[in-house]
Amino acid sequence: MMSEMLILDREIESTVEVQNLFFACYSDDVPENGGACVKYHGEQIAIFNFTRRGEWFATQNLCPHKQQMALSRGMIGSVGDDCEPKVACPFHKKSFSLKSGDCLSGDDYKIKTYPVIVNNGRVYIEIKD
Amino acid sequence: MSKKNIIIIGNGMVGHKFCEKLVSKTDQYQITVFGEEPRIAYDRVHLSSYFDGKTIEDLSLSTKDWYLENHIDLILGDAITEINRTEKTVHSHSGITKPYHYLVLATGSAPFVPDIPGIEKEGVFVYRTIEDLDKMKAHAAKCKSGAVMGGGLLGLEAAKALLDLGIKETHVIEFASRLMPRQIDDAGSKLLQGKLSQLGLQIHLNKNTSSILGENEIKGLAFADDSKLDLDMLVISAGIRPRDEIARLAGLEVSTRGGIVVNEFMQTSDKDIFAIGECALYKNMIYGLVAPGYEMAEVAASHLCNIDKQFHGFDMSTKLKLIGVDVASFGDAFVSEPDCTSIIFEDTHKGIYKRINITNDGKQLLGGILIGDADAYNMLLQTVNNKIVLPPNPEDLILGARGGEAAAGSGVMTLPDDALICSCEAVSKGAICDAVTSLDINTIDGIKKCTKAGTGCGGCIPIVKDLITGTMKENGVYVKNVLCEHFDYSRQELLDLAKMNKIKSYDQLLDTFGKGDGCEVCKPAVASILASLWNDLILKQDTIQDSNDRFLANIQKGGTYSVVPRIPGGEITPDKLIVIGQIAKEYGLYTKITGGQRIDLFGAHLSDLPVIWSRLIDAGFESGHAYGKSLRTVKSCVGSTWCRFGLHDSVSFAIQVEDRYKGLRSPHKLKGGVSGCIRECAEAQSKDFGIIATEKGWNLYVCGNGGSKPKHAQLLATDIDSETCIKYLDRFLMFYIRTADPLTRTATWLDKMEGGMAYLKNVVVNDSLGIATELEAEMEYHVNTYTCEWKAAIENPDMKKRFNHFVNAPEEKDPTVKFEGMRDQIKAGAW
Numbered sequence: 001m002m003s004e005m006l007i008l009d010r011e012i013e014s015t016v017e018v019q020n021l022f023f024a025c026y027s028d029d030v031p032e033n034g035g036a037c038v039k040y041h042g043e044q045i046a047i048f049n050f051t052r053r054g055e056w057f058a059t060q061n062l063c064p065h066k067q068q069m070a071l072s073r074g075m076i077g078s079v080g081d082d083c084e085p086k087v088a089c090p091f092h093k094k095s096f097s098l099k100s101g102d103c104l105s106g107d108d109y110k111i112k113t114y115p116v117i118v119n120n121g122r123v124y125i126e127i128k129d
Numbered sequence: 130m131s132k133k134n135i136i137i138i139g140n141g142m143v144g145h146k147f148c149e150k151l152v153s154k155t156d157q158y159q160i161t162v163f164g165e166e167p168r169i170a171y172d173r174v175h176l177s178s179y180f181d182g183k184t185i186e187d188l189s190l191s192t193k194d195w196y197l198e199n200h201i202d203l204i205l206g207d208a209i210t211e212i213n214r215t216e217k218t219v220h221s222h223s224g225i226t227k228p229y230h231y232l233v234l235a236t237g238s239a240p241f242v243p244d245i246p247g248i249e250k251e252g253v254f255v256y257r258t259i260e261d262l263d264k265m266k267a268h269a270a271k272c273k274s275g276a277v278m279g280g281g282l283l284g285l286e287a288a289k290a291l292l293d294l295g296i297k298e299t300h301v302i303e304f305a306s307r308l309m310p311r312q313i314d315d316a317g318s319k320l321l322q323g324k325l326s327q328l329g330l331q332i333h334l335n336k337n338t339s340s341i342l343g344e345n346e347i348k349g350l351a352f353a354d355d356s357k358l359d360l361d362m363l364v365i366s367a368g369i370r371p372r373d374e375i376a377r378l379a380g381l382e383v384s385t386r387g388g389i390v391v392n393e394f395m396q397t398s399d400k401d402i403f404a405i406g407e408c409a410l411y412k413n414m415i416y417g418l419v420a421p422g423y424e425m426a427e428v429a430a431s432h433l434c435n436i437d438k439q440f441h442g443f444d445m446s447t448k449l450k451l452i453g454v455d456v457a458s459f460g461d462a463f464v465s466e467p468d469c470t471s472i473i474f475e476d477t478h479k480g481i482y483k484r485i486n487i488t489n490d491g492k493q494l495l496g497g498i499l500i501g502d503a504d505a506y507n508m509l510l511q512t513v514n515n516k517i518v519l520p521p522n523p524e525d526l527i528l529g530a531r532g533g534e535a536a537a538g539s540g541v542m543t544l545p546d547d548a549l550i551c552s553c554e555a556v557s558k559g560a561i562c563d564a565v566t567s568l569d570i571n572t573i574d575g576i577k578k579c580t581k582a583g584t585g586c587g588g589c590i591p592i593v594k595d596l597i598t599g600t601m602k603e604n605g606v607y608v609k610n611v612l613c614e615h616f617d618y619s620r621q622e623l624l625d626l627a628k629m630n631k632i633k634s635y636d637q638l639l640d641t642f643g644k645g646d647g648c649e650v651c652k653p654a655v656a657s658i659l660a661s662l663w664n665d666l667i668l669k670q671d672t673i674q675d676s677n678d679r680f681l682a683n684i685q686k687g688g689t690y691s692v693v694p695r696i697p698g699g700e701i702t703p704d705k706l707i708v709i710g711q712i713a714k715e716y717g718l719y720t721k722i723t724g725g726q727r728i729d730l731f732g733a734h735l736s737d738l739p740v741i742w743s744r745l746i747d748a749g750f751e752s753g754h755a756y757g758k759s760l761r762t763v764k765s766c767v768g769s770t771w772c773r774f775g776l777h778d779s780v781s782f783a784i785q786v787e788d789r790y791k792g793l794r795s796p797h798k799l800k801g802g803v804s805g806c807i808r809e810c811a812e813a814q815s816k817d818f819g820i821i822a823t824e825k826g827w828n829l830y831v832c833g834n835g836g837s838k839p840k841h842a843q844l845l846a847t848d849i850d851s852e853t854c855i856k857y858l859d860r861f862l863m864f865y866i867r868t869a870d871p872l873t874r875t876a877t878w879l880d881k882m883e884g885g886m887a888y889l890k891n892v893v894v895n896d897s898l899g900i901a902t903e904l905e906a907e908m909e910y911h912v913n914t915y916t917c918e919w920k921a922a923i924e925n926p927d928m929k930k931r932f933n934h935f936v937n938a939p940e941e942k943d944p945t946v947k948f949e950g951m952r953d954q955i956k957a958g959a960w
Contacts, residue, residue, distance in 0.1 A: 029936040033636075034672030034679075036936040044935075044945075052636065052646050066960045069688050069945050073676050077648035079614070088649035090676030090684055095649070106577050106584075 021117065021124045024058075030123070035087065037061050037072035038125070045114065045125060046072035048098060050085060056116035057098035058125045063089040064109040071096070071111070079104060132159040133230040135433070136219055138209045138375070140164030142173055143406030143422035144235030145190050150430035152199045158433070160201040161227060163219075165208040166258060169193060174419055177286050179262050180293035184959065188259075212379040214399055231401050233429060234389060236372035238407040238417070243278075243367050247341030252362045256287040265364065269294040272361035276300035276350065278338060280308040282449070284366035288330055289452045291364065300331045300358065302350070307334060312447065312458040316475065317498045320482040324454045324501065327480075333358075371408045371415055384410050393439040395429040403429045416443055420552045420585075427555065444514065444552070448499075448506045448588060454480070455503035460496025460513035461486060469495055472524050476501075483527040485509065492518055494526070507592045508541070515548045541592055542599040550592055553585025561593060565600040573597070612871065613650040616643045620796065621868050624658045633663055635673045653678070654871040657758055660794035661866045664914040666921050667757075667794075668928050677756035680932065681918055682738055686957035687946055690738060691731040692718070693755035694745050695791060698765045698783035698803075699726030708748040716741055719954045724835075725762030725800065727753060732955055734942045739929050742919045752919040754792060758872070760799045763787035764812065768805030768822075776822040779805035782851060786820070789855065790862065792915045796869040796878075799862070800834070814842045817875040818858060823847070827854050831861055831889070832879040840876040843886050846894055859908040860893045860901050867904075 022040055030036040030049040038045050044061035061069050074087045076098070085098040095104040101111040115126040135151070135158045137144050148160065164170075171188040179188060196203040204225070211220040218228050240255035242248060252272075254265050269275070275296040277287045280303030291299045301308070307318030308325075322332050337353040341363065349359040371388040382390040382398035388410025395403045395411075405425040407417055416422065421443035431438035446459035462484075465471065469486040476482075481501035487494055494512045499505065505527060511517070512526070519526070546559030564570045564579045576593055577583050583590045610619045616639075618626065623642070632638045635655050639647055652673040660667055671679045682690035694709070709728055713720045716737055718730040733741055742752075755761060763786045766772065768779030783803040793799070802813030803820045813819025819830040825848040833842025846857055869878040882888060891897040922928045933939040947958035 025936045029930075031672050031931060037934055038937045039935040039941065044943075047936075050646070068960070069943055070676075070684070073679070073684070075649040075652050075672070075675070076646075077615075077652065078646035079648065083645050085646065086648070093649055106574050 020127050022127050024123045024125045027118055027121050027123050033076060035072040035074065035076065037069070040125070040127070044069055044072075046087070047116065047123060047125070048072075048076050048087065050076060050098075053085065055085070056118055056123065057085060057087075058114040058116045059087065059096065059098065059101060060112040062111075063091060063094060064103075064111060065089065065094045065107065066091060132157060134159050134161065134228060135231045135233065136160075136227060136229040137162045137233045137235060138219070139235035139237055139372075139406070139408075140166070140170045140203070140205065141235060141237045141406065142170060142190065142419055143237070143426055144233075145170035146423045147233060147235060147405060147426040147430055148196075148199070148201055150426050151433065152201070154430055154434045154436070156200075158231075160199075162196070162201060162203045163207055163209050163221060164203070164205045166260070167206040168259065169196075169203070169205065171259065173257075176256075176259075176262065177290045177293065179259065180266070180290050182959070185259060209375060212375055212402070214379055214402075217401070229401075231403070231433060234376060234397070234402065234404040234408055235406050235426075236375070236404075236408045238369035238371050238415075240365060241368040241370045242365050243338075245338055245341060247343070247347070248365075250341055250343055250347045251345055252343075252347035252360075253341065254362065254364045256283065256290065256364050256366055262290070265290070265362070266294060268362055269296060272296055274298035274300070274360050275362040275364070276302055276358065276360050277364045277366055278302050279366035279368065280305070280332065280334070281311065281366065281368070282309055282447075282451075283369075285309070285325070285451045287364045287366045288325075291362075292329065292452065296362070298331070299329065300333060300360070301325075302333050302336045302338065302358075304337055305334070308332065309456070312462065313456065313498050313500065314463065314484065316473070317482045317484065317500050320475065320477065320480060321451075321454065321456065321500050323477070324480045325452060328452055328454075330452070369407065369415075369417060371410065373408055376402075376404065376408075384413070388415050393428075393441065394432045395425050395440060396432075403432075405429050411440060412442065414442070416445070418443075418445060418447065421445070423553060423585075424555065444510075446496075446510050446513075448503050455499065455501060457499040457503040457506040458497070459506065459510045460494065462496045462498050464495055472527065474524075474527050485523065485527055487519060487523050491523060494519060494523070497527075499527075507589060511541075511544050511548055511550075511592075515545050517543060541595045542603065550596070551580075551582035551585065551589045554581040556580045556582035558596060561596050562600045565597055566604055571597055571601060610870065612654055613648055615639065615645045615647050615651050618642065620654055620658065620871050623655065624662065624867060627655075627658055628662055633659060633665065635659070635670055647673075649675075650871075653758075657794050657796065657871070660759075661911075664792075664794075664911050666916065667918060668922055668925075668931075671928075671931060678758075680735060680738065681742075681752065681756055681922060682733065683756045685731060686960055687948075688735075688943060689731070689946055689957065690733045690735060691729050691755070692733055692738070692741055692745075693723065693727055693729050693753035694750035695753040695787075696727040696762075697787040697791075698763060698780050700765075700780055700784060705748060705750070708745070708750075712741060712744050717948075717955065719956065723755075723762075726764050727762060729755070732948060732957070734946065735932050735934050736939070736942055738932050739923050743923045746917070746920050746923065751791070751917040754918075757794065758797050759792060759794045760787070760790040760801070763790075763801035763803060764816070765803045766805050766808075766810035768803075772805060774808060775805035776824060777805055777827070779803040779811065779820075779822060782820065782827075783811075785851075786855070786858070789912055790858075792918070793862065793866075793911055795862070795866050797872050797874045799875070815839065816842060818842070818861065820854060826850050829854055829857055832875040832886075834874050834876045836874075838876075843879075845886075845890060856905065857893055860896075860904045861889075863904040863907050864889075864892060864900075 024038040030047050032051040035046050035048040046059050046061040048057040061072050063070050068091050073090050076087045079086050086095045088095045096111050101113040117124045140162050170190045207221045207223045209219045210222050218226050220226050240257050275291045277284045280301050288301050338350050339353045340351045342349040351357050373383045373389045376389045377383045389404040391404050391409045395405050397404050406422040428438045428440045448457035464486050471486050474483045483499050485497035544558050548558040550558050560580050583593050611617050653675040656673045676684050713730050718732050721729050723729050763783040765779045765783035769775030800816045801818045802811040802816040804811040804813045805822050814830050815833050815835045819842045821828045829846045830842035831845045833840050934943045935941050948955040
């Protein structure tokens with residue numbers, strides 16, 4: 001915890017990586033209960049501000065169904081009794097778990113997910129190699 | 130102990146299915162697959178969709194990774210040329226020799242090419258593999274006319290492929306006296322021929338081709354009756370031949386007419402060698418469909434795992450869509466009197482032919498044929514297969530119940546438990562009902578995951594749906610019309626609740642009356658309810674809107690958006706036309722006139738939307754709501770201002786009506802039309818509301834639509850003046866908004882309404898519910914509170930910010946967006 005705080009307390013400029021935390025955006029850049037897309041080197045990552053649950057999620061922006069950069073524009077919600085958080089692609093409504101990345105519409109593909117850390121209004125994505 | 134080797138020859142649909150079946154049952158074999166084609170197994174059944182936009186990836190049934198993960202050695206582009214049964218090895222074309230313990234032949238079939246002089250000429254093709262299709266595609270570019278030899282099932286598929294390739298003049302040549310001689314009878318064939326001719330196919334029956342004309346390249350066909358036909362290309366589809374060459378060389382028993390002889394375990398005359406799919410001959414029969422092939426794969430895989438399963442023939446009933454025409458045959462389609470009684474229904478006007486053959490005592494269904502409308506196929510097939518006793522009026526099975534009473538008996542729940550519902554994955558009714566009862570699964574997706582039913586061709590999904598609902602009802606579960614898992618209320622109930630409790634936000638409604646965190650079903654439905662009730666700006670709650678409503682534009686292939694400014698009644702000044710043209714040029718947009726008399730601009734980047742709209746708004750345009758479940762357009766003909774037949778000024782009235790209802794959010798999209806006389810050039814009777822001028826005033830029609838199930842609108846009131854017409858429309862639209870389910874067009878809403886049009890007329894015209902004043906007041910509120918959403922969006926910097934693709938690089942556009950050129954404009958890159 002200490003080391004994490006130390007990193008976060010430093011003034012970090014946009015897109016500068018410190019260890020494996022990537023400063024993505026400010027928390028009010030992402031609409032409440034919705035998503036936004038950030039650029040990370042050549043990749044696109046979707047960030048979701050699940051205000052209703054007080055949680056943040058991040059996944060790949062690419063929907064594997066038709067290879068569209070669209071998940072950040074999808075609607076988020078939950079499924080089942082244990083309220084698995086999910087996002088539905090705006091193109092054909094394929095749903096994915098925001099936790100595991102599994103496709104909840106019965107298809108074989110899954111999406112990448114990333115841990116998100118929010119500190120002082122700054123949103124960081126943890127990128128593992 | 131080392132694993133035993135299984136070698137599979139052939140990586141077609143059945144060969145691949147065998148691998149799936151085997152690895153799901155055991156891991157005790159080392160599996161090797163040889164495929165002659167260069168690519169992994171693909172869906173040959175839907176091959177023709179390759180020409181209407183599907184890619185090889187879409188058709189592919191699996192991935193190399195899947196084979197890797199399951200430790201299957203997949204060798205593609207290499208054919209087995211020899212089987213050495215004494216040494217138990219196989220030798221491939223490229224020189225690989227491999228030992229086997231068991232061998233599975235899934236070599237499939239090859240097109241039968243008749244020995245006609247000139248058959249080797251350029252421009253003559255067969256229709257079997259993606260390579261064949263690529264060759265056809267390359268050649269077709271320079272062709273004006275083409276023909277398919279063979280009017281069977283595959284031949285007609287190939288004819289569709291030619292139409293899709295843009296061949297203007299497409300012929301089908303059949304040797305027999307009717308199309309699809311194996312599946313349908315003469316009368317059915319005649320009807321099908323009529324339908325296909327309407328779609329642009331030229332059909333020639335009783336034609337015996339004697340030679341193919343031309344030097345190196347085909348120029349035409351000559352027939353035995355001395356007639357000729359000029360052609361630029363020919364596709365041969367004269368039947369299939371089982372690929373039994375290597376089996377024959379290896380001394381396995383092979384029929385003289387083709388096919389590797391197998392027993393009920395799919396074993397050939399050598400018990401360590403199996404044959405499955407179209408190369409196998411069981412009891413003198415080749416099964417040329419995919420479902421029996423899959424069943425053979427299951428039987429062979431089971432036998433190799435010591436599971437007792439046998440193949441005893443297979444039901445060859447089929448249902449398919451041929452060039453948009455439903456064709457089905459099931460059970461014994463050809464049995465005829467006096468061995469049975471046939472009931473035949475023929476409607477040449479609509480192009481429908483139905484025949485059912487029943488036993489002479491009227492108790493049982495033997496089989497039949499359906500053309501033009503095959504909705505009843507699943508139920509009829511089940512009735513045959515399960516020997517269900519017929520209702521007293523068996524004609525109801527194909528005509529539907531007449532005279533007001535519901536059809537007797539024959540519901541899905543009367544099927545026995547072992548009735549096969551999904552024949553692709555061999556799932557019975559019992560298995561599906563059990564999943565509903567004991568595992569508490571009540572969605573199609575859930576059933577697909579749990580039982581695999583409906584994951585093959587998908588044809589059984591409607592019957593699966595009925596089984597889920599039926600089982601739940603039987604279990605005493607009250608099947609309520611609820612929005613989704615988060616709200617135990619129907620749309621109508623939620624609208625009333627939100628109204629009575631003055632709820633204005635989604636979260637508030639979910640907290641008060643729902644559970645969980647919502648989903649993509651209830652969010653837009655509630656968004657629509659709240660917009661209809663309060664007419665607040667929808668961008669205030671942008672993330673509960675469907676993508677199109679969230680960004681106030683229509684998302685298109687590739688992730689760009691299209692922009693449709695409102696052009697009320699289709700009337701536009703030259704100056705406004707120029708502005709649209711200038712904007713389209715500046716932002717590189719593709720332009721097209723829509724079906725609703727306006728102009729759609731495609732290919733706009735998300736971040737360009739606000740600036741495009743500020744230009745449009747400066748020129749006096751407003752949002753056209755093409756993205757919303759709301760009023761789209763009110764189409765008009767030019768009317769009495771110019772037309773010599775026009776009775777009233779239909780354009781002015783259309784503009785008035787469109788301006789009144791613009792921005793009105795509703796359960797589904799709304800379209801209107803106004804025609805200036807009975808010639809009906811505005812096609813108003815195909816709209817949710819249509820107004821047609823009469824000598825004395827207007828006739829008002831409601832609840833029509835185009836689309837997949839076209840419906841003519843029905844007459845609500847005659848000879849009314851403009852004021853009354855608006856009054857009735859206010860009531861009608863508000864009543865629809867209050868009571869319809871989500872995503873239900875007015876026609877479907879009326880269909881479900883008890884009492885139908887008579888009831889609706891009573892509510893709207895006679896105010897039988899006493900709510901007319903209320904409905905009118907609600908509409909008045911909507912009209913008075915209308916604002917253009919786009920104007921509001923561009924004036925608010927916070928809202929404007931939402932249109933950037935990258936939040937951390939707002940100036941950059943999505944780099945993955947790709948366009949291609951076509952006819953001097955752009956189109957979206959294929960997906």
